[in-house]
Amino acid sequence: TASSSNMNFTLTSKGELRSASGCLRVAAVSGVQLWAKPINSSSSAVLLINPSGDDEVLQWPVKDLPSRFTGAKSSFACQPGRCIARDVWANQTFPVTSATIQVSLKPWASALYILRADHLSHLGQIVV
Secondary structure, rough: OOHHHHHHHEEEOOOEEEEEEEOOOOOOOOEEEEEEEEEEOEEEEEEEEOOOOOOOEEEEHHHOOOOEEEEEEOOOOOOOEEEEEEOOOOOOEEEEEOEEEEEEEOOOOOOEEEEOOHHHHOOOOOOO
16 A cells, blocks of 8 residues: 555646656556546436547447446446437437447547436437
8 A cells, every 4th residue: 555655746847747656657548538427326427538649439338337436325327228318518418229329539539428317218208
């Protein structure tokens, strides 16, 4: 385990992030990053980030969304046909009808989705 003195960081005048154990370095990153946060028991926010200088086009598997978060009292799963997605940047809502959502990201861009269990899907209604 790391001691608390190793957990303190200092930003130097050269733009380096230093700790008691040394300087942190930039590492090459490939692929799209996924960040997620529960909103309530029936919805989660998902941020997909392209950390590269290349276009990224992917079929994002909704099962990659964690079903349980640390400290959360309930779990959430986006199941095709029983879940809706809100593309926050595009201001569009759509039903999740398959196991993946197509995502196209320009270099250094992101996509933000709100996924919500659609308990009214059997009525053909989507409540936004």
